[in-house]
Amino acid sequence: MATATMSKNAFKVEYMQPFVDSLKALFDDHLGYPLTVGKLRVKENPNPSHEISGVITFTGTVIGRAVISFPMDVAENLTKDYLKMPELPDGVVPDAVGELANIIVGRAKSALKDHKITISPPTVIRGNSYTITMQRGAACLSIPCKCKHGELVLDLSIVDNAGG
């Protein structure tokens, strides 16, 4: 079972909006169909919501981690739409999940203009049972979303870096 550790400290909810805006813009502007964003909730369960997740860690004046999680069939269909290819080469879906996570976080980073942020290359985790473990005291907010292919979830933990 793969594990990773989220940042500690209190979450600033206002940091969430750039990530939500970035995710919606990817669908509206690039994929060409809408994304319905559900209610933000505190994520208590450390298990990602779906089978394949793109994980990006960021450091700088804010620190944290973003996880975008999809059922495999949703990931495949989004990849086909993103590439405009009805058939996909082997191995491209995990790569596309990583690239989409990179784009979502990259655009959000640009919107957080008052902050100096470095983002990691994406990590993609697949499986039916894996856990991303938060450190004690950490808060993670989760936004369930829906597109025409099905559900996806954005989990985000982001805090000010007291030493940054």
Next chain:
Amino acid sequence: MKVLAVDDSMTARLIVKQCFEPLGHTVLEAEDGKVALEVLASDGSIDIVVLDWNMPNMDGFTCLTEIRKNASFKDVKVIMCTTEAEKGQIVKAIKAGANGYLLKPVMPDALKEGVMKALGVSA
């Protein structure tokens, strides 16, 4: 036209291939800046490089500066295609010799227009 797509993401390189191969152009690929320099040196007839910024082994900015240092590559155009959207990064790349700058996710029409503009031809 011969294009070199440089990105550690297979998906991003496929976007470039999907954009230009149906038009009859050749698209070569490299997964990082170091491989890109090797491909440029061995091929010798690449017209334009579509270059990501954040890559392992050699990032796009370092690759750009190496291309511009090498007289053999003086006619090769370079267009950045990246999530790095800060004005400072854009200015840094243009000052280092990039012929264009596109933000991901890039629509095919915008990619074609950006490449043609960098090459100085009508789209």
